[in-house]
Amino acid sequence: MSITPVILSGGAGTRLWPLSRRLKPKQFLAVHGAESMFHQTLERINCEGFSAPLIICADEHRFLAAEELRQCGMPPNDIILEPTARNTAPAIAAAALRLLEQDADAMMLVMPSDHIIKDAEGFRRAATAAAGLATEGHLVTFGVTPSRPETGYGYIRVGAELNAGGLAVAKFVEKPDRETAESYLSEDGYLWNAGIFLFKAAAFIDELERYAPDIVAAVRQALAEGQPDLGFYRLGEAAFAEAPAVSVDYAVMEKTARAAVVPLPSDWSDMGSWASLWEIGDADDNGNVTVGPTVIVHGQNNYIHSEKPLIAALGVDGLAIVATDDTVLVLPMERAQEVKDLVQSLKASGHHEAVSHTRVYRPWGYFQNLEKGDGFLVKRIVVNPGAKLSLQYHHQRAEHWVVVVGTARITNGDATFDLQQNQSTYIPVGAAHRLENPSAEPLHLIEVQSGDYIGEDDIVRLEDTYGRN
Numbered sequence: 001m002s003i004t005p006v007i008l009s010g011g012a013g014t015r016l017w018p019l020s021r022r023l024k025p026k027q028f029l030a031v032h033g034a035e036s037m038f039h040q041t042l043e044r045i046n047c048e049g050f051s052a053p054l055i056i057c058a059d060e061h062r063f064l065a066a067e068e069l070r071q072c073g074m075p076p077n078d079i080i081l082e083p084t085a086r087n088t089a090p091a092i093a094a095a096a097l098r099l100l101e102q103d104a105d106a107m108m109l110v111m112p113s114d115h116i117i118k119d120a121e122g123f124r125r126a127a128t129a130a131a132g133l134a135t136e137g138h139l140v141t142f143g144v145t146p147s148r149p150e151t152g153y154g155y156i157r158v159g160a161e162l163n164a165g166g167l168a169v170a171k172f173v174e175k176p177d178r179e180t181a182e183s184y185l186s187e188d189g190y191l192w193n194a195g196i197f198l199f200k201a202a203a204f205i206d207e208l209e210r211y212a213p214d215i216v217a218a219v220r221q222a223l224a225e226g227q228p229d230l231g232f233y234r235l236g237e238a239a240f241a242e243a244p245a246v247s248v249d250y251a252v253m254e255k256t257a258r259a260a261v262v263p264l265p266s267d268w269s270d271m272g273s274w275a276s277l278w279e280i281g282d283a284d285d286n287g288n289v290t291v292g293p294t295v296i297v298h299g300q301n302n303y304i305h306s307e308k309p310l311i312a313a314l315g316v317d318g319l320a321i322v323a324t325d326d327t328v329l330v331l332p333m334e335r336a337q338e339v340k341d342l343v344q345s346l347k348a349s350g351h352h353e354a355v356s357h358t359r360v361y362r363p364w365g366y367f368q369n370l371e372k373g374d375g376f377l378v379k380r381i382v383v384n385p386g387a388k389l390s391l392q393y394h395h396q397r398a399e400h401w402v403v404v405v406g407t408a409r410i411t412n413g414d415a416t417f418d419l420q421q422n423q424s425t426y427i428p429v430g431a432a433h434r435l436e437n438p439s440a441e442p443l444h445l446i447e448v449q450s451g452d453y454i455g456e457d458d459i460v461r462l463e464d465t466y467g468r469n
Helices: 037-042 059-072 086-099 118-136 178-187 201-211 213-227 237-241 248-252 274-280 335-346
Strands: 004-008 053-056 076-082 105-112 140-143 155-161 165-171 190-200 228-229 232-234 258-263 287-289 294-297 304-305 311-314 319-323 326-332 360-364 365-373 375-384 392-393 397-405 406-412 416-420 425-426 435-436 443-450 460-463
Touching: 004 037, 037 059, 037 105, 037 155, 053 086, 059 076, 059 232, 059 360, 076 086, 076 304, 076 360, 086 105, 086 201, 086 248, 105 201, 118 178, 140 155, 140 201, 140 248, 140 425, 165 294, 178 287, 190 201, 190 258, 201 213, 201 248, 213 237, 213 287, 213 397, 228 274, 232 397, 232 443, 248 435, 274 287, 274 319, 274 335, 274 397, 294 304, 304 311, 319 335, 360 375, 365 443, 397 406, 406 425
Parallel strands: 004 053, 004 105, 053 076, 076 232, 140 258, 287 304, 294 311, 304 319
Antiparallel strands: 105 190, 140 190, 155 165, 155 190, 165 258, 228 232, 319 326, 360 365, 365 375, 375 443, 392 435, 392 460, 397 425, 397 443, 406 416, 406 435
């Protein structure tokens, strides 16, 4: 029986701010390795025994998810768009009900998109064992042998041995304090709750109907009111908002008598904080983990990550220091879980850095603001192969485009023509224009805007491939 991977991608990843921000959260970032965690999650199940994945993500991340799938060469089973975040139980219910429309015997492997599991083959073996338990009617979760008294994870107390290397779940335990976590480590018989699940879709819905029928009712209605949209499926907004915002652990797993657990390889991390990145990073002789241009003198056990500027640190211990092109974060490692509180404070103060990067992603690629002054803005624009921007015009600004790399197909008023490297064109105020990339390689260009008003809201779209107004 084939297993359908269901990849949850609704989180904002605020504890990894400033790299992770709402408009491009951590799962789409290469914070550990050359590829994003979303990409690594896809590759983990890009093999025999797994069918096309079903993705659940926020509307504003839909094109990011679609691009990751394209890069992996994995056409999806479906991409379901959540109109609002309602936690994991409603999201998984939507996936289960959608799969049951296709196959009454569907089996689903539910995975967050932001985990690091170095032993992919070991993970697949664990999934095969879990599938054996799921055919017997179990709802299977995955556990990790603790390596430290971690207070940021939930725990599972294991019970009797079952078939296929699985164990009964004696109980689920919420995130403990330090003393309790130390006792779990010394007692043995406890696993970290990895938040990964495998079960038959019908078995999950049966248990959800038993313990949280209001979730099932709301999600059924949201699916009924949903609409296909450019290869995505949009859930009905009003109905989905009625679903209680509850985790799958609380809604089902902590209550069902059918819970089982399969141990995972221990090199697992949910990448929940800067401390977790330090723990799995390649440390030097002084325990320092560094990414990007950094110099540390007389410092120990630090995590220092720079996307652009040189970070020079002298005589500091146990710090996380993270720099992007617009923000610097400094905090003691033991307070890494509190970054989400800092982000809330930044949002309340109106700091746009809490939400967006200087690089802004669009369905066709991205742009990055380089320099802004009175009456002008300089941008870098990258257009994906085969992609094109909307046909549009502006009331208050003109634009000058200079091709840096690739071929640009330009619509400028009534004319359409191609430009190559070092060639340029001028777009007057009010002229209808469009930029396309007809080649198989990314197109890079520099845009200089000038006018009385420079703002992203000065766009009138005449035609758009992606259905935007």
